Amino acid sequence: MEALLSGFELIARIDVILALLVGSIGGVAIGAIPGVGPAVAIAILLPATFAFEPIVGLTLLLGIYGSSMYGGAIPAILINTPGTAANALTTYDGYPMAQSGQAHRALSLAYSASFFGGVFSILCLILMTPVLAAVAPLFGSREIFLAAVLGIVLVIVTHRGQAAIATFLICVGIWLNTIGLEPIQYTQRFTFGQSWLSSGINLIVVVLGLFAISQAYVLLIDKDDAPEPPKLSGSMFHGLTELFRHKRIALFSSGSGVIMGIIPGVGEFLAQFFSYSYAASTSKSPEKFGSGSPEGLVASEAANNAVPGAAMIPLLALGIPGEALTAMMLSVFYVHNVVPGPQLFENQPEFVIALYLGLLILNILVLIFLTFATGGILQVIRIPTRFLGVIVLTLSFVGVYSLRNSATDCALAAGFGIFGYILKRLNYPVVPIILGMVLGGIMETRLRTSMANVETPLDFINRPVAAIIFALIVFVLFFHLRSLLKGWRKKSGARNA
Amino acid sequence: MGATTESGLPVFERRSGDTAFAAVCLILSLFLFSQMWSQTVWQPGRQFAGQPGFWPRLAVTGMVLCAGFNLYQSLMDSRKAERFTGVGEEVFLWARCLEFALWFMAYVFATPVIGYLAASIVFAGSLAFRVGYRSRAALGMALAVGMATVILFKALLQVKIPGGSVYEWFPDAMRNFFILYL
Numbered sequence: 001m002e003a004l005l006s007g008f009e010l011i012a013r014i015d016v017i018l019a020l021l022v023g024s025i026g027g028v029a030i031g032a033i034p035g036v037g038p039a040v041a042i043a044i045l046l047p048a049t050f051a052f053e054p055i056v057g058l059t060l061l062l063g064i065y066g067s068s069m070y071g072g073a074i075p076a077i078l079i080n081t082p083g084t085a086a087n088a089l090t091t092y093d094g095y096p097m098a099q100s101g102q103a104h105r106a107l108s109l110a111y112s113a114s115f116f117g118g119v120f121s122i123l124c125l126i127l128m129t130p131v132l133a134a135v136a137p138l139f140g141s142r143e144i145f146l147a148a149v150l151g152i153v154l155v156i157v158t159h160r161g162q163a164a165i166a167t168f169l170i171c172v173g174i175w176l177n178t179i180g181l182e183p184i185q186y187t188q189r190f191t192f193g194q195s196w197l198s199s200g201i202n203l204i205v206v207v208l209g210l211f212a213i214s215q216a217y218v219l220l221i222d223k224d225d226a227p228e229p230p231k232l233s234g235s236m237f238h239g240l241t242e243l244f245r246h247k248r249i250a251l252f253s254s255g256s257g258v259i260m261g262i263i264p265g266v267g268e269f270l271a272q273f274f275s276y277s278y279a280a281s282t283s284k285s286p287e288k289f290g291s292g293s294p295e296g297l298v299a300s301e302a303a304n305n306a307v308p309g310a311a312m313i314p315l316l317a318l319g320i321p322g323e324a325l326t327a328m329m330l331s332v333f334y335v336h337n338v339v340p341g342p343q344l345f346e347n348q349p350e351f352v353i354a355l356y357l358g359l360l361i362l363n364i365l366v367l368i369f370l371t372f373a374t375g376g377i378l379q380v381i382r383i384p385t386r387f388l389g390v391i392v393l394t395l396s397f398v399g400v401y402s403l404r405n406s407a408t409d410c411a412l413a414a415g416f417g418i419f420g421y422i423l424k425r426l427n428y429p430v431v432p433i434i435l436g437m438v439l440g441g442i443m444e445t446r447l448r449t450s451m452a453n454v455e456t457p458l459d460f461i462n463r464p465v466a467a468i469i470f471a472l473i474v475f476v477l478f479f480h481l482r483s484l485l486k487g488w489r490k491k492s493g494a495r496n497a
Numbered sequence: 498m499g500a501t502t503e504s505g506l507p508v509f510e511r512r513s514g515d516t517a518f519a520a521v522c523l524i525l526s527l528f529l530f531s532q533m534w535s536q537t538v539w540q541p542g543r544q545f546a547g548q549p550g551f552w553p554r555l556a557v558t559g560m561v562l563c564a565g566f567n568l569y570q571s572l573m574d575s576r577k578a579e580r581f582t583g584v585g586e587e588v589f590l591w592a593r594c595l596e597f598a599l600w601f602m603a604y605v606f607a608t609p610v611i612g613y614l615a616a617s618i619v620f621a622g623s624l625a626f627r628v629g630y631r632s633r634a635a636l637g638m639a640l641a642v643g644m645a646t647v648i649l650f651k652a653l654l655q656v657k658i659p660g661g662s663v664y665e666w667f668p669d670a671m672r673n674f675f676i677l678y679l
Contacts, residue, residue: 168563175556
């Protein structure tokens, strides 16, 4: 109770409220612009937030993260183009509903499902806090090392059909993180005698290059397009109550969003995919899925919006980010010497509670804002593609240059932008590089400290939590290899037949 | 929706240029592998986890193995004939990024000379012109974007961007204002 009151005190400040307002409304607008997305916005704003207190910076970034998927539903429903990748399945039923004159119903249903998913995940977080606070201290160096390994394994197995390139990119991330002067023995690693490489490659430079600058290139090179969304008229309230008719789907989807959000490397897409598949397979009218089913819309939106809250769990409890956006937020913690992990729950529970409350307020703010101002948000969808590219490149400069005023950083970011552009063109994932950089650093330090207390390899897993995580790693790898073998046998069987 | 698996998940499809990219990845990884012994240190008698060279060597070895396997998969892909068409166009498209990277670097080098405000306005306006926005309204919008960026980030959020060297020629009061806010 005391922590709850202290948490309230922490966010009941004008700068935090302003950050929440700017983050939530800005996030909706950014989510509504196809081709920008929260990763680009967070990457650009990241260095600017270093000047703020951690709670202000994090609520701003969380605001963008949590609200962008609300905004992403707008173009998905109105122009059949998802605003963010997490809204891809919303187009299946949202757009046909809009085509049949039910744009208002589809939008308000999407908002209410997103709100339900968001609030559900925050409630789960709040209810799990005592458990997390009790479990987190059981995580020592070797448990955190194994959790990071599990995260990497999960990132690899979830990139089905791309496991080789995903592993390659994770290794690139780990390698990038090792460049420079190593902090224990002070030896140089892969600096090739270049003094500018001694200080290493900054994570934010790589993030800005791979997410923001590469996206600017995509927008500048792609065909110029200025979508024209349909005009909206009428009230948004009607669809908000319709969600109660689909509470089973909303509950399952939010639950799956929470579970997928907690698991590192899984994220929104799989959450909405499983929820959508469940909704279609249990519906009384499965034939409507893909041609305007409200259940499909609810499944997709409730699932994707339940992920941001849940994704904070591994970050706050263990200091392990599960995907790119939480990896970026980790740097805000580091800059302010706030170390997320077991100690955070023990020493600063009010900080954790304040973040949860911030997320809750954010969802309420966004729902109110969208109920009254969706018409205004439609204007941002009209911004032509290449003009967006100009804006993103102009903003990317602030992000990189304000870090250290270094032209070298800018050149590196521009180079990573080209690399990111090629990866995007080839349909390869970008996120494994960032996770490799972040988790690589965690693995290196945690392995070094834990090996001091380990004599035989079995000692490494002689504590219950370490043994459970190790078993999970073996379990995930076993099932992944088994499914690969099955697929390979099927393929060769079909070839022989 | 593109091709999907039996369970409905989207299937990854290799595109034109995939093999060329996979080959470049392997060549670069092999180069790093060849430099591994000279660019990292392995101290005798120390446990592997405490070795400065352990993680970079592990990462580079992983890069070589995965890049090799990815190239093999790319070459063995059943749709390879389809993927080898249009490789030149794809590589040309990648090279087009270089132009915008140069634009970006010009912006970087111009800022400490002419100042953040002027550099942003010139950059946004001229890049908008370059990518096809020639109307007064569009160019005006681009200039406004440049100016708004400076006001938001430097004047309001106070991000650390140094003043331009031309500001030295300004009168005292004006110079301080420009250095602090623009």
